[in-house]
Amino acid sequence: MAKKKTALFECQHCGFTSPKWMGKCPNCGTWDSLVELTEQQQEVVKLTTSPSGRSSKAQLITEIDEELVQRYSSNDVELDLVLGGGIVPGSLTLIGGSPGVGKSTLLLKVGANIAQTGRKVLYITGEESEGQVKLRADRLGSVVDLLYLVSETRLEQVLIELEHRSYDFLIVDSIQTLYSENITSAPGSVTQVRQITFELMRIAKERGIAIFIIGHITKEGSIAGPRVLEHMVDAVLYFEGDSSQELRILRGFKNRFGATSEIGVFEMRAEGLISAKDISSRFFNRNKSQPGSALTVVMEGSRPIILEVQALVSETQAPNPKRQATGFDNNRLNMLLALLERKLEIPLTHYDVFINITGGIKITETAADLAVLAAIISSFRDRVISKETVFIGEVSLVGDIREVFQLDQRLREAKLQKITKALIAKKPLDTHKMKCYEIDEVTKLIEWF
Ligand SMILES: Nc1ncnc2c1ncn2[C@@H]1O[C@H](COP(=O)(O)OP(=O)(O)O)[C@@H](O)[C@H]1O
Ligand SMILES: [Mg+2]
Secondary structure: OOOOOOOOEEEOOOOOEEOOOOOEOOOOOOEOOEEEOOHHHHHHHHHHHOOOOOOOOOOOHHHOOOOOOOOEOOOOHHHHHHHOOOEOOOOEEEEEEOOOOOHHHHHHHHHHHHHOOOOOEEEEEOOOOHHHHHHHHHHHOOOOOOEEEEEOOEHHHHHHHHHHOOOOEEEEEOOOOOEOOOOOOOOOOHHHHHHHHHHHHHHHHHHOOEEEEEEEEOOOOOEOOOOHHHHHOOEEEEEEOOOOOOEEEEEEEEEOOOOOOOEEEEEEEOOEEEEOOOHHHOOOOOOOOOEOEEEEEEEEOOEEEEEEEEEEEEEOOOOOOOEEEEOOOHHHHHHHHHHHHHHHOOOOOOEEEEEEEHHHOOOOOHHHHHHHHHHHHHHHHOOEOOOOEEEEOEEOOOOEEEOOOOHHHHHHHHHHOOOOEEEEOOOOOOOOOOEEEEOOEHHHHHHHO
């Protein structure tokens, strides 16, 4: 007796699946986005949503062999750092970033670097012609032996090319332009993206090819296509930065083969992206002192970076004043503003407050709290804070200033950058010849203005 066919529908917007067709996706609310999957596509959904398709017999942990991760260098210090040491053969890495940030530029250079180590590299572009890519390669100094280019959007043709030559490294620019002729949904749709990523993953594992996939980012900041894409790949990196400025940050978001704490910093030049040297001093302007600006030192992985927090506090008649942070957590900003009102009696209810972190960096730790408060007070009172001072401290809900980890490294870096004073929760034994001022409560901050 033939197996009874079960139907499965998938939302092409968010990847939600349902055994019944529906006019509106209950998960994301998009109308008319559910399409029926073929049996083969259903299989892929099953394989990519269940944790493992392998046998589930338990083994004693003492008897399991460790998986040794072999890596090779990408020939780029910053990329190696973000990847946790280098490129892992057979791994699938997704690089996300907004248009124009430099994803194609970065990966073309990476491809050329790897080709120079004697490995065969294939760059698949669905966005540009071979000639356009060649033009860029000329500019970047990336015209090297063993780097192959193909302008192709059909997955089936890519598979034929992979049969043709034994590549070690593959770049897909971008996942949203590649499509399979066997799938009826549009290129870039959930079903396409999932199926193609699945196919690429199979090839990567089977042949030990390392594959880098470029993914565009939606307005909301996530990689276009289903979340499942992020679950399927081994590593997810985001390429960030303000395209009007030259600094770019490559940040690990997920990595099955290493930590995600390190960032890579690049500089966009006419000749391409180069590793930024002396990154610590690149994110602040030492010479210009204006009200609303305060310096802090944050840790990006193992590296301390001096950042400038800018605040703009301006009077408003609107019933709901604006509170907006770029590069800093909005909820945290609201908490700090509440503290200012409560503890320092600074009446901000009739003021808009904007916070910006220079250089396109996103602060992910609380050590910058004190600097954010200082910048806000500085803007509110229209008093300049000297660029000789850094503010390092976490602010608690009750208004205490807390110590932060790796203070020693932060102070050492500040000293190197010729900063002379630090406002911190507790004076350390070694002050690195900085003038350290203890400040254990937010109420004491006001004495500085
Ligand atoms: N001829 C050029 N000289 C200098 N910079 C360029 C040139 N062409 C492009 N760029 C820079 O490269 C960026 C585009 O990078 P690209 O790698 O195509 O981005 P993405 O692939 O992320 O969309 C542009 O924002 C621009 O700043
Ligand atoms: Mg591109």
